[in-house]
Amino acid sequence: MYPSSFEYYAVADVKEAVDLLVEHDGSDVELLAGGHSLLPTMKSGLSSPDVIIDIADIDRLHGIEHGEQSSTVGAMTNYATAARDDVLERNTIVAEAAAEIGDVQIRNAGTVGGNIAHADPAADLPAAVLVSDATIRARSPDGERTIPASEFFEAMFTTALGEDELLVEIEIPHLSEGMASAYLKKPSPSSGYALIGVAAVLETDGEVITEARIAANGAFDHAMRLGSVEDTLTGETIDDGLSDRAAEHATDDVESYMLMEDSTASSEFRAHLLEVYTKQAIDTAIERVGSTANVSGD
Ligand SMILES: Cc1cc2nc3c(=O)[nH]c(=O)nc-3n(C[C@H](O)[C@H](O)[C@H](O)COP(=O)(O)OP(=O)(O)OC[C@H]3O[C@@H](n4cnc5c(N)ncnc54)[C@H](O)[C@@H]3O)c2cc1C
Incomplete structure (x- = not known):
């Protein structure tokens, strides 16, 4: 058409x-x-x-700048650029999530800003942005303002951006020493979008999880943190059964937010996938603590 x-x-x-x-x-x-x-x-x-x-020709919206504590990604930066960036890859979860998007063609055309502003419930970047505690910078006729990721995603295809606002860039704090992250995704077999995608950032002192940030794409009408899973992990000593015990709580927040249901997956199947991928994301992040992948301080 x-x-x-x-x-x-x-x-x-x-x-x-x-x-x-x-x-x-x-x-x-x-x-x-x-x-x-x-x-x-x-x-x-x-x-x-x-x-x-x-907005493709606006220079300010292109590229990635790195500081000591954070990296700032311009809205028009495409996924392939973000996925290939060494500093982003070592210090944040965003490069790993960007590498999981669609196929080569989509990763070369789609943009970090467009992905976040569009707020498709099955997109890959929103959960990564949430667990990064990132900040979104937007420009309107009144000037620029910053929006914490926790306040940005409001509903399906709905964000905190106003009608007259342009998303300019996103600032992503680097993981500090003792932190590790992982993004695990079950792609839709037809489109590649996330049937379920789980992003995990964990901080440990070597034995105990001191902070846990876990968020899901594809499960609900918008990406959101899994508070009950985070609460179960925080303060716990890492043992073989911890990820299972935490992942059991993946759907605890479902009473107020309906699980998604469509032709590719029923809500029951999504609930199952959410638990499985939550466990896998936690296990992978725990494995990475102290390894060279995705751990700041290397
Ligand atoms: C076949 C296919 C498979 C896909 N698979 C995946 C996948 O696996 N994972 C995934 O995450 N996505 C997937 N996508 C979606 C893709 O990532 C899109 O690129 C993304 O959703 C939107 O980004 P864009 O740059 O293309 O934005 P556009 O399509 O150009 O814009 C989308 C919306 O965002 C608004 N917008 C764009 N930029 C800004 C800005 N700077 N400020 C304010 N508003 C803005 C526009 O007004 C528009 O409403 C897929 C798409 C296709 C076609």
Whole structure:
């Protein structure tokens, strides 16, 4: 199907993009980043924007900057770039999650900012962003503001971004010494999206888990932390049965948030997958504590 006609603007800086968002307030306006969610919805008739603002040529939105304590990823950075970045790979979980997205074509086109702003419940980056305690920087006509990841994902395809806001970059704190992370995913056999994806960040003193951050993609209407699993892990001595005992609580938060159900997986199957992948993500992160993979301080 051909999309219906729209006005198209290619912009060169963030201010120009925000000015256009304001100018077209009240119309259906979309930002074009990698286009790998927007264009399929337009071609299938699910969305028909009046205005498209192409942000691909905004220099500020491209690339990754590294500091001592954190890395900052521009919104237009594609997944392949994030997945290949040595510093991101050693110090954060985001590179590992980016490497799990779709196929080569999607990883070369889709963008970190687009993935987060679109907030597809089955996308891979949101859980990684949550367990990283990342900060999202957004620009509106009122200037820039930062949004903690914990306040960013609100519902299916819904974030804390306003209609007149552009996601500029995301700041990801580095894992500190004694921390390790893992992202484990069961991909949909047809699309590659996460049927379930579990991100885990653990901090240990060698024997006891001192902090646990666990979050899931694909399970609920938006990515969210698994608080009961985190509570079960925190303060516990690592032993062979710990990940099983913790993963049993993966669906404890389901009463208020329905498990997803679609043609590829029933809610019962998703609940099962969530428990299995939660255990695997915890086990993998525990294995990595003290190894060279994904542990800061190496
Ligand atoms: C076949 C297929 C398989 C896929 N598999 C996976 C997968 O396994 N895992 C996964 O995570 N994703 C997957 N995707 C989705 C892909 O990752 C998309 O790239 C992503 O969801 C959106 O990023 P984008 O850069 O393409 O954004 P676009 O499609 O250009 O934009 C998407 C939405 O985000 C908004 N937006 C974009 N950038 C910004 C910004 N800077 N500020 C504010 N709003 C913005 C746009 O207005 C639009 O509404 C798949 C897509 C396809 C087609």
